[in-house]
Amino acid sequence: NAGVTQTPKFRVLKTGQSMTLLCAQDMNHEYMYWYRQDPGMGLRLIHYSVGEGTTAKGEVPDGYNVSRLKKQNFLLGLESAAPSQTSVYFCASSYVGGLQETQYFGPGTRLLVL
């Protein structure tokens, strides 16, 4: 099993450009999450999904959109990138959501917006 994979690993964008980050998991997990990690701030939840076809906003959703058309994939889109979106993005999944479930993380995508 590959677990959780993310593409691309690294990307440089100019302000105003758009891009999509892809997350895929092969563990048949129902729940998937997108986080951003910034120095000294831990992880902040952007959006999450509790199942195929459903998405919900997290702590910092502005400037991002997501889609979960297939159970195994969770896409994060930036329609018009801004320098404030320079960050490391992590995708995670869990078998079910809920208070005690372990989340499994991908290796991350480093995004630099100039």
Add this chain to the structure above:
Amino acid sequence: AQSVTQLGSHVSVSEGALVLLRCNYSSSVPPYLFWYVQYPNQGLQLLLKYTTGATLVKGINGFEAEFKKSETSFHLTKPSAHMSDAAEYFCAVSDRGYQLIWGAGTKLIIKP
């Protein structure tokens, strides 16, 4: 709202010494608590978690943590540090929904 505080953004210990990473949380309900580890240029992986039952939880790589309700703490310890323990450690507490509330992280530095 729940919050998590990790004391010290960086902790430095000598190889073979005790590792103690501190985590305090605020919660009005019994929490579920987690420690995750992030090795350089990798994603996070679960180290250990407390849900119910025994308050002393053992995790991977010789780490353990004790849930102390009276102190609202979940400190992470390891008796003897190894060079391979150098990483960033994150404490997290469950929200009432499907979200984890994360601490800011503590980078553990191991001195030879």
